[in-house]
Amino acid sequence: MTKNSTDKLVTSTSGIELKSYYTAADIPEQHKPHVDVAPGEAPFHRGFHASGYRSKPWRIFQLSGFGKPEDENERIKFLLKSGETGFIMEHDRNTADHCYNVNHPEVVARCEDVGLTGAVMQSIRDTAICMDGLPVDTSFGHAGGAVVQHAPFALAAYWTVAKQRGFDLSSLKGTGQSDFNLTYLGCVTKEQIPTDAGLRFNADIIEFCAEFLPRWVPVSIAGYNAADTGLTPDQELGVLFANAVEYLDEIKRRGKMSLIQAAQGCGGVSFRASIHIIEEACKMRAARLMWSQLLRERYDISDPKVSNLRIHCVTAGSKMTYQQPFNNIVRGTAMALGAILGGVQSLGVSGYDEALSIPSEHAHQMSIRIQQVLQEETGIADVTDPLGGSFYVETLTAKLIEKAWTFFESIQKQGGYLAALDSGWLHAQAGENQYQEFMKTESGDQKIIGVNCFRDDESPFEVDGFMGTDDAFDVATERLNDVLRTRHEMGAARALKQLEADCRSDKNIMPVMMDALAAEVTLGEIGDVYRDVFGNWNTPIQT
Amino acid sequence: MSEPTTQALLTSAMAGNRSHLARLLSQIERNSKVETQVRLALAGIPATSVVIGLTGPPGAGKSTLISALLTHATASFNKTAVLAVDPSSPFSRGALLGDRVRMQSHGLGDRVFIRSMASRGETGGLARTTATAIQVLDACDWPLIVLETLGIGQVELDVMDLASMVAVVLNPGWGDTFQANKAGLTEAGDVFVINKADKDGVEQTRADLQDSLSLLKPPLPINIFETVAVKHQGVEALWRGIEAYLKEAQKLGLLEQKRLSRRRRLLMRILQRDFDVRMHAYLTSEYGDNQILGALAGSLSIEALRADLFEYIANVDKRPR
Amino acid sequence: MENSQNRILMAKTGLDGHWRGPTIVARALRDAGFEVIMIGMANTDDIVTAAVDEDVDLVGLNIGGHIDVAIRSIKRVQEVRPSLPIFAGGTIPPHAAKQLQALGVEVYPPGSQLADIVDAAERLTGTK
Numbered sequence: 002m003t004k005n006s007t008d009k010l011v012t013s014t015s016g017i018e019l020k021s022y023y024t025a026a027d028i029p030e031q032h033k034p035h036v037d038v039a040p041g042e043a044p045f046h047r048g049f050h051a052s053g054y055r056s057k058p059w060r061i062f063q064l065s066g067f068g069k070p071e072d073e074n075e076r077i078k079f080l081l082k083s084g085e086t087g088f089i090m091e092h093d094r095n096t097a098d099h100c101y102n103v104n105h106p107e108v109v110a111r112c113e114d115v116g117l118t119g120a121v122m123q124s125i126r127d128t129a130i131c132m133d134g135l136p137v138d139t140s141f142g143h144a145g146g147a148v149v150q151h152a153p154f155a156l157a158a159y160w161t162v163a164k165q166r167g168f169d170l171s172s173l174k175g176t177g178q179s180d181f182n183l184t185y186l187g188c189v190t191k192e193q194i195p196t197d198a199g200l201r202f203n204a205d206i207i208e209f210c211a212e213f214l215p216r217w218v219p220v221s222i223a224g225y226n227a228a229d230t231g232l233t234p235d236q237e238l239g240v241l242f243a244n245a246v247e248y249l250d251e252i253k254r255r256g257k258m259s260l261i262q263a264a265q266g267c268g269g270v271s272f273r274a275s276i277h278i279i280e281e282a283c284k285m286r287a288a289r290l291m292w293s294q295l296l297r298e299r300y301d302i303s304d305p306k307v308s309n310l311r312i313h314c315v316t317a318g319s320k321m322t323y324q325q326p327f328n329n330i331v332r333g334t335a336m337a338l339g340a341i342l343g344g345v346q347s348l349g350v351s352g353y354d355e356a357l358s359i360p361s362e363h364a365h366q367m368s369i370r371i372q373q374v375l376q377e378e379t380g381i382a383d384v385t386d387p388l389g390g391s392f393y394v395e396t397l398t399a400k401l402i403e404k405a406w407t408f409f410e411s412i413q414k415q416g417g418y419l420a421a422l423d424s425g426w427l428h429a430q431a432g433e434n435q436y437q438e439f440m441k442t443e444s445g446d447q448k449i450i451g452v453n454c455f456r457d458d459e460s461p462f463e464v465d466g467f468m469g470t471d472d473a474f475d476v477a478t479e480r481l482n483d484v485l486r487t488r489h490e491m492g493a494a495r496a497l498k499q500l501e502a503d504c505r506s507d508k509n510i511m512p513v514m515m516d517a518l519a520a521e522v523t524l525g526e527i528g529d530v531y532r533d534v535f536g537n538w539n540t541p542i543q544t
Numbered sequence: 545m546s547e548p549t550t551q552a553l554l555t556s557a558m559a560g561n562r563s564h565l566a567r568l569l570s571q572i573e574r575n576s577k578v579e580t581q582v583r584l585a586l587a588g589i590p591a592t593s594v595v596i597g598l599t600g601p602p603g604a605g606k607s608t609l610i611s612a613l614l615t616h617a618t619a620s621f622n623k624t625a626v627l628a629v630d631p632s633s634p635f636s637r638g639a640l641l642g643d644r645v646r647m648q649s650h651g652l653g654d655r656v657f658i659r660s661m662a663s664r665g666e667t668g669g670l671a672r673t674t675a676t677a678i679q680v681l682d683a684c685d686w687p688l689i690v691l692e693t694l695g696i697g698q699v700e701l702d703v704m705d706l707a708s709m710v711a712v713v714l715n716p717g718w719g720d721t722f723q724a725n726k727a728g729l730t731e732a733g734d735v736f737v738i739n740k741a742d743k744d745g746v747e748q749t750r751a752d753l754q755d756s757l758s759l760l761k762p763p764l765p766i767n768i769f770e771t772v773a774v775k776h777q778g779v780e781a782l783w784r785g786i787e788a789y790l791k792e793a794q795k796l797g798l799l800e801q802k803r804l805s806r807r808r809r810l811l812m813r814i815l816q817r818d819f820d821v822r823m824h825a826y827l828t829s830e831y832g833d834n835q836i837l838g839a840l841a842g843s844l845s846i847e848a849l850r851a852d853l854f855e856y857i858a859n860v861d862k863r864p865r
Numbered sequence: 866m867e868n869s870q871n872r873i874l875m876a877k878t879g880l881d882g883h884w885r886g887p888t889i890v891a892r893a894l895r896d897a898g899f900e901v902i903m904i905g906m907a908n909t910d911d912i913v914t915a916a917v918d919e920d921v922d923l924v925g926l927n928i929g930g931h932i933d934v935a936i937r938s939i940k941r942v943q944e945v946r947p948s949l950p951i952f953a954g955g956t957i958p959p960h961a962a963k964q965l966q967a968l969g970v971e972v973y974p975p976g977s978q979l980a981d982i983v984d985a986a987e988r989l990t991g992t993k
Contacts, residue, residue: 095880095930107880110908114879114930191649191880191906195774323975356975357958424603432888439889443979452976466958468931536775539608542642542903563946566920574869637870638895644915645905657918662870662900 013280015235017400023392032399035290040344040385045309046290046398048344053385054376058086060141060347061372062313066091066119067359068470069477070131073120077135079362083369087141087175087347090131091119092155093473098148098190100528103477107191116473118359119145123477123524124484128158129165137163141347142175148190149199150531152179152206152220154524157514160214176218176269179203180226181244185422185538186431187226194535196419202510204251207266209511211258218269221313222248227427228273229319231435234284235401239408240427241270241288242295243418249300264296264307271313274340274348276320276332282388283398285312285343291402313347314340321355325451326464329353334371341381342388348372358466425541481523488521496520500527504534550578554585557684562657565684569659572673572680576817579676583814586683591803593682594621594790597707599669599693599732604713605739606692607646608773609782613690614650616783621688625657625681628692629671632662639663643692657686668702669693675706675810705809708802709734709789711782716745718752730756733766734793735785741770741778764792822857832856871990872900874921876907878938879929886954886975887927893979894925894986909938916942916949922990926953926970932961939968950989954982 011019020027028036040048050056063085066073077088095101095115101108102123103115115121122128122145135142146155156177160170181203185196194202203220210219222245224237232240245267252263272288274281293308302308316336321329333350340348350368352360360368376382388394415421422428441447448454496517503513517527548556548564550571557565572579596617598606610626618624628643639662650656661671670693671677681689693703703710712733730753738749750768757766767785771778793799826832835852838844844852875891891901902919904911916924924942928935939951952971962972971989973982986992 099880107908110910111878111880111930111934113933114881117930118881188881357956432892436889436892439979449976453978463959465960466956468958536772536777539605539774540645540905541603542645542905563917563920566918570872570920632870632900633895636896636898638898639870639900640891640895640903641900642903644919645903648904648907648911648915658915659918660900660902664870 013234013397014275014277015233015280015401015404017235017280017397017404019397023396025392027392027396029396029399029403032395032402036390036395040389041309043303043305043308044290044293046286047386047389049289049309049311049346051385053344054341054382055385057346058376058382059341059345059372060087060313061085061349061369061376062087062089062141062143062347063349063365063368064089064091064315065360065365066093066145068116068120068473070120070122070127071133072116072470072473074131074133074135076362076365077131080365080369081136081140083366084373085369087143088135089143089349090145090155090159092145092147092151093117093119093121094147096121096123096477096524097145097151097155098188099192100150100154100524100531102481102523102525102528103474104481105525112474113471115477117469121473121477122155122158123481124521125158125161125518126484126521127477127480129162132159132162137166137173138168140174142173144175144177146177146179148184148188148193149179149181149202150184150194150528151524152177153202153510153514154518154527156206157511157518161515161518170213171215173214174216176221177206178223179206179220180223181247181418181422182223182230182240183226186240186427187230189540192532192537194531195538196422198531198535200247200251200419201507203248204255205509205511207248207252207263208255208258209509210266211262219266220248221269221271222267223271225271225273225315227431228275229317230428231431231433231438232427233434234275234277234280235404236408236430236434237272238284238288238291238401238405239412240418241272242291242405243409243412243421245270245292246295246299247418253300260300261302261304261307264300264302268292268307268309269311269313271315271347272340272345273317274314274336274343274345275317276336276339278335278339278342279388279394280397280401281336281339282343283394283401285314285340285345286386286388286394286398287401287405288312289344290398291405311347312343312345313349314343314345315349316340316351318351318355321351321353322449322452323356325457326353326357328451329355330367330371333368334375337371337375338381341375344386354464354467357464358468361467364467423539423541428541484521484523492520493517493522497522497526497530501530501534504530550581551585554582554680554683557680560685562654565657565680566659568680569673569677572676573661573664573671579673580814580817582680583676583810586679589683591679591682591806593678593687593689594799595678595689595691595707595802595806596786597691597693597703597710598713599703599710600695600713600729600737601715601718602695604695604715605773606695606713607643609713609737609739609771609779610690610692611647611650612771612773612776612779613783614647614652614656616780617688617690618650618652618655620783620787623655623657623686624652624688624690625659625686626690626692627659627661627674627677627681629661629663629669629674629694631694632664634665637664657681663694669695670702670706674702675806675813678706678806679810704732706806708799709786709793711735711737711786713737713739714749714753715740716743716749718749731760734762734764734789735766735782736768737782738768738770739773742772742775746770763796763798764789819857822860823853825860826853826856870898870900871922871986871992872902872919873923873925873986873990874902874904874912874915874919875925875927876904876912876915876938877927877929878907878912878935880906881929887925890925890954890979890982893983897983897986898992899986899990909941912938913941913945916946921949923986924949924951925986926951926955928953928955928957928961932957932964936964936968939965939970943968952982952985952989 041051144159146152224241228237292310296302352364632639641660769782839849954973
């Protein structure tokens with residue numbers, strides 16, 4: 002990009018001006034004392050633990066799922082066999098995101114889409130099939146529940162199945178998602194509960210886990226979708242901590258659990274790893290420092306066990322190109338490298354066919370192989386924080402932190418994170434960046450190999466999209482009817498009624514959700530209660 | 545396939561052809577001659593529809609409220625047409641029209657007709673052809689027309705001329721933020737809606753409103769409703785309030801007055817537009833230019849210039865081009 | 866003719882809520898002088914009703930899921946308004962793109978230039 006010009010302005014994705022080289026003098030004063038602190042020590046920017054990946058390699062954690070629950074089960078087993086070290090259960094987005102059963106008119110209108118982006122799980126019976134034979138007790142499991150309104154169902158289903166199989170909830174390790182940036186910013190659904198109800202759900206989950214599932218990461222505070230919607234790395238940091246503050250303030254207001262415990266629960270976050278390798282590595286370092294700073298300054302928490310942030314990371318799906326898809330294997334590797342250099346605890350690499358479809362088995366395997374090659378062959382895991390002390394990296398880390406706090410403050414000025422979502426302010430920021438980014442590609446200022454340069458007219462290496470199975474809708478319809486016909490109807494009706502009552506009260510909804518799942522209440526019935534009690538979020542539309 | 549004529553479209557639309565109604569509305573927007581032709585064709589047909597205008601600051605939730613009202617409104621009137629106006633870009637003259645996103649899942653099928661209109665440079669909260677569009681929908685037997693104004697924050701009083709009644713939609717905290725618009729908005733409303741009433745500040749907003757309203761002497765008492773449109777809370781009560789207002793207004797002959805003023809406005813606009821076109825022709829013609837230069841040079845008095853202009857305007861059609 | 870802004874309907878056929886593409890395209894089309902009617906996630910009935918009631922000059926579909934879902938909507942629009950042009954973008958794998966093209970739908974997969982999309986809109990609506 003800079004090959005012929007030394008005087009041209011070069012900036013990072015966050016818009017931070019980059020010099021052609023750095024010296025010790027560039028490192029901002031306030032950051033200098035941190036440079037020589039060991040990893041695992043406050044303010045933690047150098048890493049979660051001193052021995053880093055030597056003692057604990059990052060978790061290979063791939064999003065997976067399609068078709069019927071048994072298809073997803075089979076794919077997860079394939080991934081575990083290929084060396085994945087945790088598993089993610091993805092629910093069919095058509096039904097799950099909206100809390101619809103397959104017989105909802107909006108779903109019937111798109112019946113071929115069902116099962117394309119995750120397995121259909123409408124009752125605990127489906128979840129049981131999907132979890133069949135999975136190492137729930139020894140693995141780190143992800144129960145799904147990406148959007149906020151779906152999370153209580155997904156979590157309760159997972160936990161209830163685990164309980165029925167004789168596992169002790171208090172020893173279960175794993176996470177759900179319940180991701181605000183996905184739900185209200187990056188991936189807005191057609192119908193969903195408003196943000197204030199979403200905040201309540203997440204606080205309920207956090208409190209419930211503190212009591213019954215202490216080893217579970219209750220909700221994922223995630224920047225991924227904010228970033229993939231257009232927010233720059235500094236903004237991704239700012240919005241993530243604005244989100245965290247909204248949860249912690251709510252927990253504090255409710256006063257039912259200790260703030261330290263809540264902070265620990267919230268201390269497993271996730272980010273997007275994009276293609277600017279060094280800036281992305283700096284972003285992970287910045288995140289750890291910011292978290293410890295935030296807890297100390299805003300909540301007076303400095304317990305190192307709590308203020309040491311753990312990071313899961315997924316490479317940027319939107320950087321994967323439709324054209325010349327095998328190039329994406331290289332992009333996946335580069336993005337993974339940035340995350341690893343930043344010291345993340347867990348990583349998913351998007352499939353090389355991301356821009357065409359959900360990952361094929363081969364694309365999925367490649368995502369794992371990329372990580373294995375990096376982990377086992379390159380030596381990258383030998384030394385913790387390999388970039389630490391670099392004049393450039395320390396300077397960029399410090400500058401990102403400064404810029405991220407500025408964005409955090411501008412969100413507070415909007416009335417806080419929830420208000421900035423409700424008003425569409427965050428959407429407008431993201432939209433503007435997206436447009437600018439697009440224009441840079443359009444003009445060729447930002448080259449994308451195979452897209453705006455080095456193009457093929459007719460590619461001999463074309464990949465076609467993976468289309469999953471074609472019987473997911475029919476089987477799901479059969480199974481739904483089966484549940485409705487054979488469940489204990491009185492028990493289901495009673496549980497559903499109690500669910501509605503608890504939704505209308507200020508009780509924690511998780512206990513009644515567990516009861517409802519055990520009574521074989523279905524997803525769509527729960528969704529109907531939500532729509533009745535909470536109404537639909539007023540999606541801010543930019544015009 | 546040749547395009548049907550304006551008259552054919554109008555006849556067909558009035559006979560219930562929905563796509564021809566839609567096509568006619570676009571032709572009216574595109575071509576002022578078509579608009580004039582349609583107005584003349586409809587001039588003898590009395591207005592019968594009820595037009596409810598919704599206005600208020602941006603983000604107040606007008607579209608969501610309309611969406612929530614549709615079920616009740618359609619139950620009362622059998623059919624509902626919605627005209628939703630959004631701003632055009634002054635630079636490109638393009639527009640993003642997004643109101644339909646919130647309105648389309650009504651489940652009422654053909655009984656609802658929604659049309660998005662770009663303001664196309666018009667100020668005052670409506671599009672240039674909104675008045676004609678209402679006249680057409682009225683003639684095509686849409687008994688209830690809900691009109692959503694721009695909501696760009698300025699005073700949008702044009703809706704008062706067109707609507708049988710105006711609902712002003714506000715949010716808690718309105719008193720602090722929209723100080724400058726207070727007077728204009730309070731004068732526009734026949735009912736007021738504090739939407740998003742689950743947020744803090746409802747009492748204060750109600751008090752502020754009552755304060756401003758106390759200065760007015762409306763023919764009917766002005767009620768203030770509280771709604772949470774996204775949860776459908778208070779929407780039924782609002783609809784009952786709107787119906788009650790309409791009933792009273794009907795009794796007092798207010799609706800008839802409004803219909804008359806709607807038609808008067810249409811007529812005035814035809815005349816105004818016609819006058820503007822003729823005036824423009826005079827000013828840009830070589831002849832008119834010479835006359836003006838004459839007046840400037842003192843060889844023609846201002847009175848003579850005026851008389852000449854009026855004579856020209858009256859006979860411009862008869863002049864050879 | 867005056868005020869001859871052409872009108873484009875933009876809809877998303879699937880229920881998976883990624884909005885990235887359509888908003889950028891809508892903005893570019895507005896900046897090129899089009900009136901863009903956004904209806905978000907829409908099923909076949911929503912799309913057909915909007916195409917008729919709004920009397921649009923072009924339909925733009927963002928397609929994210931199974932191609933049969935989009936094809937169903939396309940065929941219904943073509944039944945109701947046979948001469949209305951349609952173009953599509955989104956996650957459309959090559960085999961699906963071929964199916965769309967066979968129905969006369971122009972396809973702009975990820976990585977397409979905005980300028981090309983705007984050109985297509987102008988050509989399909991006869992704006993230029």
